Amino acid sequence: MEHLGGLIHRMPITAVCFLAGCVAISALPPFNGFVSEWLTFQGILLSPQLPQWIPRLLVPAVGATLACSAALAAACFVKAFGMTFLGRPRGAAASGAHETDRWSQCAMLLFAVLCLAAGTLPGFVMDALAPVMQMILGARLAPQSTQPLLRIAPIDPARSAYNGALVLVMILVAAAATALIVRRFASHALRRSAIWDCGFPDASPATQYTPGSFAQPIRRVFGSTVFRAREHVAMPKPGDPGTARLHVDLHDTLWEALYLPVIRFIDSVTVRVNRLQFLTIRRYLTLVFSALVLLLIIVGVWR
Amino acid sequence: MRLNWLTQFAQIIVVLALAPLLTGVTRKIRSRLLRRRGASIAQPYCDLLKLIRKEVVVAENASWLFRAAPYVIFATTWVAAALVPTFAMGLPLGAAADMIVIVALLGTARFMLALAGLDVGTSFGGIGSSREMMFASLAEPAMLMAVFTLSLFAGSTELSSISSFMLGPHAGLNISLALALVALIIVAIGENARIPVDNPATHLELTMVHEAMILEYSGRHLAVIEAAASVKLLLYLSVIGCVFIPWGTAMAGANPIAYVIGFASYLLKLLLLGFLLSVFETAIAKMRVFRVPDFLGVALMLGLLGTMLLFVSKVPR
Numbered sequence: 289m290e291h292l293g294g295l296i297h298r299m300p301i302t303a304v305c306f307l308a309g310c311v312a313i314s315a316l317p318p319f320n321g322f323v324s325e326w327l328t329f330q331g332i333l334l335s336p337q338l339p340q341w342i343p344r345l346l347v348p349a350v351g352a353t354l355a356c357s358a359a360l361a362a363a364c365f366v367k368a369f370g371m372t373f374l375g376r377p378r379g380a381a382a383s384g385a386h387e388t389d390r391w392s393q394c395a396m397l398l399f400a401v402l403c404l405a406a407g408t409l410p411g412f413v414m415d416a417l418a419p420v421m422q423m424i425l426g427a428r429l430a431p432q433s434t435q436p437l438l439r440i441a442p443i444d445p446a447r448s449a450y451n452g453a454l455v456l457v458m459i460l461v462a463a464a465a466t467a468l469i470v471r472r473f474a475s476h477a478l479r480r481s482a483i484w485d486c487g488f489p490d491a492s493p494a495t496q497y498t499p500g501s502f503a504q505p506i507r508r509v510f511g512s513t514v515f516r517a518r519e520h521v522a523m524p525k526p527g528d529p530g531t532a533r534l535h536v537d538l539h540d541t542l543w544e545a546l547y548l549p550v551i552r553f554i555d556s557v558t559v560r561v562n563r564l565q566f567l568t569i570r571r572y573l574t575l576v577f578s579a580l581v582l583l584l585i586i587v588g589v590w591r
Numbered sequence: 592m593r594l595n596w597l598t599q600f601a602q603i604i605v606v607l608a609l610a611p612l613l614t615g616v617t618r619k620i621r622s623r624l625l626r627r628r629g630a631s632i633a634q635p636y637c638d639l640l641k642l643i644r645k646e647v648v649v650a651e652n653a654s655w656l657f658r659a660a661p662y663v664i665f666a667t668t669w670v671a672a673a674l675v676p677t678f679a680m681g682l683p684l685g686a687a688a689d690m691i692v693i694v695a696l697l698g699t700a701r702f703m704l705a706l707a708g709l710d711v712g713t714s715f716g717g718i719g720s721s722r723e724m725m726f727a728s729l730a731e732p733a734m735l736m737a738v739f740t741l742s743l744f745a746g747s748t749e750l751s752s753i754s755s756f757m758l759g760p761h762a763g764l765n766i767s768l769a770l771a772l773v774a775l776i777i778v779a780i781g782e783n784a785r786i787p788v789d790n791p792a793t794h795l796e797l798t799m800v801h802e803a804m805i806l807e808y809s810g811r812h813l814a815v816i817e818a819a820a821s822v823k824l825l826l827y828l829s830v831i832g833c834v835f836i837p838w839g840t841a842m843a844g845a846n847p848i849a850y851v852i853g854f855a856s857y858l859l860k861l862l863l864l865g866f867l868l869s870v871f872e873t874a875i876a877k878m879r880v881f882r883v884p885d886f887l888g889v890a891l892m893l894g895l896l897g898t899m900l901l902f903v904s905k906v907p908r
Contacts, residue, residue: 293712294652294712296654296655296656296710297652297654307656311699311702314698314702315695315698316695316698316699316702317692317695317696317699322695325695326691326692326695329691329735329739329748330748332739333739333742333743333748335902336743336901336902344902344903345899345902345903347902348739348895348898348899348902349895351735351736351739351898352732352736352891352894352895352898355731355732355735355736356728356732356891358698358731358732359698359727359728359729359730359731359732360728362698362701362702362724362727362728362731363724363725363727363728365702366702366705366706366709366720366724367724369706370705370706370709370710370720371709374654374656374706374709374710374712375709375710375711375712376652376712437687439686439687445686446747446752447746447747447748447749447752448689448742448747448748448749449686449687449689449749450687450688450689450692451687451688454684454687454688455670455687455688455692455696458670458673458684459663459666459667459670459696460666462665462666462667462669462670463662463663463665463666466662466665466666466669466815467662470643470662470811470814470815473643474643474644474810474811474814475643475644475645475646475647475810475811477645477646477647477810478646478647478648478649478810479646479647479648479649480648480649480650480651481648481649481650481651482650482651483650483651483652483711483712483713483807484648484650484713484806484807485711485713485714485715485716485806485807486715486806488713491713491714493712495713495714496712496713496714496717497709497714497716497717497718497720497721501717501721502717502720502721503721504721505721505722505725505880505881506721506724506725506728508881509725509728509729509881509884510728
């Protein structure tokens with residue numbers, strides 16, 4: 289990502305599909321990710337009725353975590369799309385990029401359209417998934433595709449309802465109305481000019497925000513505790529023409545606490561067992577013979 | 592039914608017409624508090640008119656996203672604002688999109704704005720987008736937690752129902768509601784780029800967030816974005832007004848006088864909240880950028896605490 293940028297000009301169709309995917313995964317309406325988030329929130333809001341205490345205490349924390357992760361996902365995908373497709377090319381690969389073939393474009397477009405369709409007509413998707421729910425849980429939601437006006441109301445229309453199609457139509461109508469009003473009353477003059485950037489002329493593409501600098505505030509807020517992020521700045525002395533370096537240490541706490549000990553254990557065992565592969569034939573025979581004796585003793589004792 | 596649609600339509604127009612006025616009024620109050628005379632309260636309308644008459648200057652390497660983004664930002668913000676009951680309840684569109692949708696629509700607008708800031712590829716656009724998304728990663732969950740508290744309390748996620756419930760006999764003083772109110776106020780200040788989080792009047796390069804993202808915009812595009820910012824401020828004040836000061840709002844199917852009273856009370860509520868906002872802004876200094884996460888983190892914690900208390904204290908409906 290550090291070498292990309294400006295791909296929206298060279299790869300317009302890929303950019304549109306990528307943008308649709310980014311909006312969908314960041315749980316923003318009117319795409320499908322939001323419907324899933326909305327349904328999960330509705331479930332969370334019902335959970336005070338649970339009889340057990342522990343889930344009742346845990347569920348609001350789960351809700352907060354979900355809300356946080358949706359917002360962080362949006363930040364992540366602003367970075368992913370913004371750094372790759374927007375801005376100016378940061379390297380030769382990006383400035384020489386070209387669009388993929390038609391078949392790949394069709395495949396991407398298909399999935400982008402599916403994201404939008406599942407977000408605007410969620411009732412049909414929910415009904416199609418209902419047999420799976422029936423199989424796993426033995427229960428299912430009331431049929432949603434028979435609700436009036438394509439809306440979904442999983443519990444009770446008076447409690448909560450969502451109409452993805454209507455939201456999309458409202459956004460489109462509002463945008464079209466704004467564009468029409470602006471077109472009717474505003475000046476049509478448009479001039480292409482150099483980048484303004486508060487009056488810094490001819491800045492090189494290297495002065496753009498990089499993916500690392502985009503993530504730096506979030507890393508500073510969340511990373512210092514969760515990932516034990518530490519920044520090391522190596523600044524050359526005045527007069528020294530050497531390069532300054534910024535090095536970031538990140539630790540995945542969960543990975544290091546849960547998985548790394550297991551991995552180390554397996555590694556050390558395999559290193560020891562590995563020696564068995566390089567024995568002489570005499571030693572192999574001794575090994576097989578002693579294993580046989582050991583097994584016979586075990587069998588004998590067992591009896 | 593027809594009356595409800597008429598109300599909805601009037602509401603869509605009202606939020607649009609009143610938004611610049613609200614911005615003008617808050618600016619005016621603020622300057623009076625600072626012992627300045629201040630511009631007329633109609634100044635935001637004049638600014639918008641001036642901007643749409645001007646020529647648009649677009650950077651050479653700006654993509655279609657840069658030119659489309661203002662309209663998407665404005666449309667999503669406007670739709671979100673039209674879903675908040677301002678002077679009357681029973682909005683037909685409210686039944687299709689609840690408070691979670693309002694939060695998410697504002698999220699869509701912010702997403703597009705952050706992308707627009709990155710489009711031209713300048714360091715100021717980058718700094719603005721990056722900080723905006725950092726603030727949002729705390730403000731959005733905080734807002735959702737406040738929404739959770741309100742909907743657990745009222746048994747619905749729809750704003751009209753919550754507002755009616757607040758007027759009803761079952762609502763009373765509740766610690767969770769107080770926590771949600773504080774959380775909502777902090778989020779409203781943060782999301783609208785007000786002091787102490789950001790300064791809407793500044794062009795001090797290293798402290799600006801919202802202004803840095805829209806630095807490359809000019810002419811009609813800038814006008815649309817400025818209008819969206821005004822509508823967003825109106826939206827937040829309307830949400831706080833309709834949930835915490837619900838009195839006076841016309842019920843669905845009331846007589847015409849109730850609608851007139853509803854409108855007058857709405858104007859009063861906006862004036863009151865705008866006044867309080869200006870007083871708060873003049874009483875406090877702008878924070879360092881990396882103190883803002885603490886400020887917004889307080890909102891998140893309060894929202895979570897409010898929800899937790901409701902989860903353990905009673906069995907909500």
